[in-house]
Amino acid sequence: MSYTIAEKILLAHCGRKAIKPGEFIEADVDVALANDITAPLAISEFKKSGFKRVFNKNKVVLVPDHFAPAKDLKSANQCRVLSDFAREQGIKNYFEVGRMGIEHALLPEQGIVLPGDLIIGADSHTCTYGALGAYATGVGSTDMARAYIDGKCWLKVPASIKFIYKGKLGKWVGGKDLILYTIGKIGVDGASYKVMEFCGPVISSLGMDDRFTMSNMAIEAGARAGLIEPDAITRKFVAGFKRKPKFYHSDPDAVYEKTYEWDVTKLEPLVACPHLPSNVKPASSLKNIKVDQVVIGSCTNGRISDLRIAAKILKGKKAAPGVKLIVFPATQKIYLEAVKEGLAEIFVKAGGVFSTPTCGPCLGGHMGILTEGEVAVATTNRNFLGRMGSPKSFVYLSGPAVAASSAITGKITHPDKI
Numbered sequence: 001m002s003y004t005i006a007e008k009i010l011l012a013h014c015g016r017k018a019i020k021p022g023e024f025i026e027a028d029v030d031v032a033l034a035n036d037i038t039a040p041l042a043i044s045e046f047k048k049s050g051f052k053r054v055f056n057k058n059k060v061v062l063v064p065d066h067f068a069p070a071k072d073l074k075s076a077n078q079c080r081v082l083s084d085f086a087r088e089q090g091i092k093n094y095f096e097v098g099r100m101g102i103e104h105a106l107l108p109e110q111g112i113v114l115p116g117d118l119i120i121g122a123d124s125h126t127c128t129y130g131a132l133g134a135y136a137t138g139v140g141s142t143d144m145a146r147a148y149i150d151g152k153c154w155l156k157v158p159a160s161i162k163f164i165y166k167g168k169l170g171k172w173v174g175g176k177d178l179i180l181y182t183i184g185k186i187g188v189d190g191a192s193y194k195v196m197e198f199c200g201p202v203i204s205s206l207g208m209d210d211r212f213t214m215s216n217m218a219i220e221a222g223a224r225a226g227l228i229e230p231d232a233i234t235r236k237f238v239a240g241f242k243r244k245p246k247f248y249h250s251d252p253d254a255v256y257e258k259t260y261e262w263d264v265t266k267l268e269p270l271v272a273c274p275h276l277p278s279n280v281k282p283a284s285s286l287k288n289i290k291v292d293q294v295v296i297g298s299c300t301n302g303r304i305s306d307l308r309i310a311a312k313i314l315k316g317k318k319a320a321p322g323v324k325l326i327v328f329p330a331t332q333k334i335y336l337e338a339v340k341e342g343l344a345e346i347f348v349k350a351g352g353v354f355s356t357p358t359c360g361p362c363l364g365g366h367m368g369i370l371t372e373g374e375v376a377v378a379t380t381n382r383n384f385l386g387r388m389g390s391p392k393s394f395v396y397l398s399g400p401a402v403a404a405s406s407a408i409t410g411k412i413t414h415p416d417k418i
Contacts, residue, residue: 101331116246175210297328
């Protein structure tokens with residue numbers, strides 16, 4: 001029987017001889033991830049169950065990143081639940097401030113998630129790891145509590161949709177533009193409870209950072225997962241990690257619910273306008289939209305290549321008067337690399353704030369909340385009504401090039417106009 005890469009991974013983890021879309025399976029998980037918002041509830045339910053020890057202390061991952069460093073007493077108490085549980089259980093992969101990063105950049109960097117893995121995370125953007133050729137999906141905190149007990153999770157096998165990208169990407173165009181283009185074409189429900197499989201010559205030429213960005217935002221089209229088949233670029237990224245990866249590939253005659261094929265040669269930098277990731281327009285078509293805040297970072301575009309792009313544009317220039325420029329490297333390693341390369345200095349000299357890794361303003365948490373009437377350009381992944389603060393604020397999503405350009409001019413700007 002022929003299978004997609006997603007189906008092969010699920011089959012390998014459920015102990016069955018065959019599966020098909022629509023079936024429910026009980027699968028063994030390789031990684032169970034939660035953060036300072038979702039882990040406390042999972043931990044509480046685990047303790048209520050009467051079980052004393054987690055199924056595997058090396059497969060449970062706890063990352064306080066949403067409100068960390070703690071913004072107030074409530075968030076400090078949330079983080080404390082994680083640290084106490086990690087100590088009680090002897091959990092190796094607990095990342096305190098100083099070691100932490102934004103979870104979906106941190107886990108690949110640390111080699112905790114690998115090709116062929118089945119990963120569940122109590123966070124919707126767990127689908128990021130599909131860029132490695134892993135099946136990674138978000139679950140609720142009670143599902144996580146169950147996984148703590150026996151390392152298993154009930155899953156419905158999704159159908160897959162194939163996305164083929166042909167052509168050659170132009171200047172300033174990257175993974176963020178590709179995924180925004182895709183969501184703009186199919187809508188925020190265009191892949192509901194499906195797997196998005198990204199392929200084609202354009203994907204093959206993308207670096208890992210851009211691939212992570214694409215898989216990260218599969219959830220914004222309603223998908224359960226967003227996968228890219230492993231290739232030489234993937235193998236280079238995971239080389240040297242202690243645990244051995246398993247490389248799966250879709251069969252040539254695998255069945256897909258739909259197939260989309262696009263030539264993206266003429267694609268230009270895109271912007272998702274309020275209040276949906278599908279409300280996509282070319283950056284060049286947006287005129288005189290005043291910007292109050294620019295956020296560069298997050299689990300979507302806070303990796304070193306993103307910071308390099310933004311710094312290249314900002315070098316020797318200043319953010320426009322009245323524009324708050326906030327830069328969040330996604331991990332401590334990226335933070336240090338940006339300092340060594342002089343990127344942090346460029347951002348500070350441009351009038352920006354170079355911050356510790358945190359989810360911070362992305363979810364309206366802290367360190368950049370918008371007030372009524374404010375407009376932000378952000379390299380984050382969601383621009384829902386009230387996402388970054390006031391329900392009367394406005395969030396435009398873009399890649400790092402458009403974000404940096406907009407910081408300089410004080411209005412949404414195509415990078416070629418700088």
